[in-house]
Amino acid sequence: MLDTDAAIILIDRLLKDVGTRQDAGRLAFAEVQIDSSSQATSRFANSHMTQNQAQDATTVSLHLAGRESECRLSTQDISTGGLARLVDDAYAALMLLPAAKDPPAETAEPSDLIDSGQILDESRYDPACAALDASERGKAIKRMIQKADGNDQPEAIQLAGILANGQRLVAFGNSRGVRRVYRETFIESSLTGVIRNCDGSNATGWAKGHQTSMRDLDLDALTDRALAITARARNPREIAPGKYRVLLEAEAVLDLLGFIWWDFAATSHLDRLSPLAGKIGEQIFGSNVSLRDDVFHPLQSGPRFDGSGYDRKTVDLVKDGVLTGLVTGSRSSRRLSALSPDIQLTGHGLPEPSAMGEIPANPVFLPSDPRSMTIAIDDSVPTIVLNRVWYVREVDPSRKLLTGMTRDGIFMGGQEPLKNMRFNISLMDMLQSKSIVAMGPARRAAGEETFPAIVPSMIVDDFNFTETTKF
Amino acid sequence: MFDLLEIALGRAQDLKADFCDLRLVDETSEMLRYKNRSLAELSRETSIGIGIRVLHDGGWGFSATQSLAPSDIVAAVDTALALAKASSATFTAARQGYRLAPEPAWQERWLGPCQKDPFSIQIEDKLALLQVCADEMAAVPGITLSQGFLHFIRTDKYFASTEGARIHQTMYRTGCLIEATASDDQDIQRRSYPCSFGQYESAGYEMVEHWAMQDHARRIATEAVELLTADRCPEGYFDTILGGSQLGLQIHESMGHPSELDRALGEEINFAGASFLKPELINNLRYGSPLVHLVADATATGALGSFGYDDEGVQAQRIDLVKDGIFKGYLSSRDTASILGLERSGGCMRAQNWCFQPIIRMTNISLEPGKTPCSLDELISDTGSGLYLETNRSWSIDSMRYNFQFSTEYAREIKNGKLGRLLKNPSYSGITTDFWQSMDALCDRESWVQWGTPNCGKGQPMQVMWTGHGAAPARFRRLKIGAANA
Known part of the structure; x- marks a missing residue:
């Protein structure tokens, strides 16, 4: 993968080439984005390694904006010839395009940026994480498998999962002189324990962690958690579907909330695809719900600039249940500011041109009172604990009605294993004060439906299970 | 090269x-x-x-x-x-x-x-x-x-x-x-x-x-x-005709994924899940009604999941997965075929691009059309009363591939053998084998289309794959409608 110097040299060279072409005078600006990554994933199942992969890839994309049209071309051929072709093809495409009704997005100027002199951000780069190699991953997996083998249960537990690590570089440069580079590392492990039930079927338990630094992911603790959930999940019983009080572990909360993140993007409001459209300043959730997009949060990850090079700002999305803000990119902020002068550019744009616009990439749920969780668990109302939700999909966008399944650990009262169930719930209802009984402290959670975010575990009432399944 | x-x-x-x-x-x-x-x-x-x-x-x-x-x-x-x-x-x-x-x-x-x-x-x-x-x-x-x-x-x-x-x-x-x-x-x-x-x-x-x-x-x-x-789609049990593209996704989720041998062997259990189709069920499981004939056909001309050779050099093949309603076999690779003692891989290994290791993927998993001439109009006429649902809106299925729930963009009431009221927010749900056993009629080859699904996710790191699903509209008796809104 590319290092910082190589990325900057490549950006400079590409923009210089763009600027010396015959049609350069017809450009409003040009942008280059580089995404370079190196990652390795060791996969195992049935207590042996099934795949062991190492991938290295760099993509360079060039955004040419004329005064009335724009296009983006990308390539993984970063040879001199490949990059020259990229410029050739981008100009050729741009010259063919008719004038757009919506003029091109803007790009960052050095004067727009708080730290205009700061090019490199590697505050989330852990050299130990980047250096973890195949043999070390193999040893770590062997230790996990040995833990499973040594588990003191009436039935053996087989372990499956992944241990992955890697690094990523995101670099941005434009013809206005902005240069920004972000490097981060990651380590991830997702573990599933499998145990045989008395009837010959299997029960499973799961735990997952994703961090930017080795020291923040305790593989032993993660393995212990997966094994403990698996052991507890053995011999589940079926209960009747219906509305129950549930404790959603943070990973389950995340995989539900992931379906509402884009509703805080200005483009979803402009396109009238969100039920929150036109409700800024209104009470949309319970007063115990506050959400923020905050790339600077110590548990967050990702670059502090957006696809157009602008600084990513911290945005209060929901405060005490009131919709207080939206994230914007340069295009949506321009369109929305024509309607409401309070709308500002927040630096959340995706690389332009983009039909989707922007995304709050760093959500942080601010629990109102983490102590309430302890109080609620002592309550006399039976509570079902959900370890993981699965295959969540939006059924009705106007109500944020979601369906999905439970998986890998569902327990009555936290102890008695249950067979899995299908749920249909409205996020708009679930996030009301009358539904939320309690919240735990927010932590970095990693699920399967969306990117990691900072969310709490949560106890909610009237969680609607509509059907059962056979395991 | x-x-x-x-x-x-x-x-x-x-x-x-x-x-x-x-x-x-x-x-x-x-x-x-x-x-x-x-x-x-x-x-x-x-x-x-x-x-x-x-x-x-x-x-x-x-x-x-x-x-x-x-x-x-x-x-x-x-x-x-x-x-x-x-x-x-x-x-x-x-x-x-x-x-x-x-x-x-x-x-x-x-x-x-x-x-x-x-x-x-x-x-x-x-x-x-x-x-x-x-x-x-x-x-x-x-x-x-x-x-x-x-x-x-x-x-x-x-x-x-x-x-x-x-x-x-x-x-x-x-x-x-x-x-x-x-x-x-x-x-x-x-x-x-x-x-x-x-x-x-x-x-x-x-x-x-x-x-x-x-x-x-x-x-x-x-x-x-x-x-x-439009009126909301009613809840209850209805004889229901599913349009071809919706049925294509149903095939994808409830037959394509469970027939992947790596899932059945537990190798994908951490993310994509496992399968209720255990090897001992080959030739022993009534998966659907006798009308149900599901094939994995990588040789189908023009279909999205077609190729000449898979990503481990195995020649494209056409394989029965379900014949006369009975489960017949798996999508496989060279290594999983060896585990099961098969003579040859089914030729299903593919990777999203050069950057990914090939894994077992669907090719074109298709429901063969009815052999008796039958158009959609004739199927509606034969149904008398019920519902017609088309064009997928959402899809979800459990990690063993038993319980599913789908919703579609569009529904019409079927009344007196004709399409009636427009109905909104239709959804249906069920258990895979019960669902396929309730299929009692389907349209012929004239109504059969090779639908393409460009976004099938599987693997770690996640890979997106192209799969095809040939299907014609088909009828399912007493399908459960509207659980999403219950």
Whole structure:
């Protein structure tokens, strides 16, 4: 993968080439984005390694904006010839395009940026994480498998999962002189324990962690958690579907909330695809719900600039249940500011041109009172604990009605294993004060439906299970 | 290109790797996306690189590099071998390593179908089509968002192995979509054409012309607006006809995924899940009614999941998964076929691109059409009363593939053998085998379409794959409707 110097040299060279072409005078600006990554994933199942992969890839994309049209071309051929072709093809495409009704997005100027002199951000780069190699991953997996083998249960537990690590570089440069580079590392492990039930079927338990630094992911603790959930999940019983009080572990909360993140993007409001459209300043959730997009949060990850090079700002999305803000990119902020002068550019744009616009990439749920969780668990109302939700999909966008399944650990009262169930719930209802009984402290959670975010575990009432399944 | 691959194979042989195969993938794509009567996106991507797979002492290693410099290719082989050795160290006498089912070492050139190279069509012509569609949709009062896209991919794939295989394949894939959204303060409704998320085929620009989106743009926009004020679909048990594209996704989720042998063996249990189809159920499970004949057909001309050879050099095949309603077999690879004692892999190994290790993927998992002549109108007439549902809106199924719930964009009441009221927010749910056993009629080949699903996710890291699903409208007795709104 590319290092910082190589990325900057490549950006400079590409923009210089763009600027010396015959049609350069017809450009409003040009942008280059580089995404370079190196990652390795060791996969195992049935207590042996099934795949062991190492991938290295760099993509360079060039955004040419004329005064009335724009296009983006990308390539993984970063040879001199490949990059020259990229410029050739981008100009050729741009010259063919008719004038757009919506003029091109803007790009960052050095004067727009708080730290205009700061090019490199590697505050989330852990050299130990980047250096973890195949043999070390193999040893770590062997230790996990040995833990499973040594588990003191009436039935053996087989372990499956992944241990992955890697690094990523995101670099941005434009013809206005902005240069920004972000490097981060990651380590991830997702573990599933499998145990045989008395009837010959299997029960499973799961735990997952994703961090930017080795020291923040305790593989032993993660393995212990997966094994403990698996052991507890053995011999589940079926209960009747219906509305129950549930404790959603943070990973389950995340995989539900992931379906509402884009509703805080200005483009979803402009396109009238969100039920929150036109409700800024209104009470949309319970007063115990506050959400923020905050790339600077110590548990967050990702670059502090957006696809157009602008600084990513911290945005209060929901405060005490009131919709207080939206994230914007340069295009949506321009369109929305024509309607409401309070709308500002927040630096959340995706690389332009983009039909989707922007995304709050760093959500942080601010629990109102983490102590309430302890109080609620002592309550006399039976509570079902959900370890993981699965295959969540939006059924009705106007109500944020979601369906999905439970998986890998569902327990009555936290102890008695249950067979899995299908749920249909409205996020708009679930996030009301009358539904939320309690919240735990927010932590970095990693699920399967969306990117990691900072969310709490949560106890909610009237969680609607509509059907059962056979395991 | 084969010269580069020979360098890698030579290195693998020098290092005495038990087996090595390589894929050099050179891909170009173009996406044109319209939004509200304006071009929202023109993007083109080129991608080239080599994926190297090594099997050594029963353990797999995979390395990928986009550098075509010989020294980098050699280094990638070394990495793959080191990874394979690390994998093999996790095997014990009780846990045997992987072996490969035999396959001839093919040396072939294969060209996928393409009558009109989409990259040679003038960009003005492509934009003109999207503009006409956008104008048609925008002309319908009440439409709040109209979108459309054209998507073209050309792939050249060079495969070589230490067994002597040398295969070069060229394939085109083309996709198209228009969709109209109507929203008010209470509701958001969408209609799509040819199907939700876009129809994709292994074809050139001729498929775009075939689907004639411009002729359907005004209709779907009108339907989206009408859905805002339509009655809600009732709840209960109804005889229900599912439209072809919806049935295609049903096949994908409830037959395609559970028949993947890696899932059945527990190798995907951490993310994609497992399967209720255990090996001992082959020839012993009534999966569906006697009308249900499901095949995995990688040889189907023009279908999205077709190819000449899979990503481990196994020739494309047509395999029965369910015949006369009985479960018959799996989608497999060379290593999983060996575990099950099969004579040969089913030829289902594919990777998203050079950067990923191949895994078992669906090819074209299709429900064979009815043998008795039957059109959709005749099926509706024969149904008397019930529901007709079409075009997917959401989909979800459990991790063993028993319980599912789907919703569709559009429903019509069937009354006195004719289509009646428009109904909104339809959903249905059930258990896979119960569902397929309730199928009692389906349309014939005239109504059968090879639907393409371009976004099937599986694997870690996640890979997205192209799959095809041939289906004609079919009828299911007493299907459970409306659980989503219960």
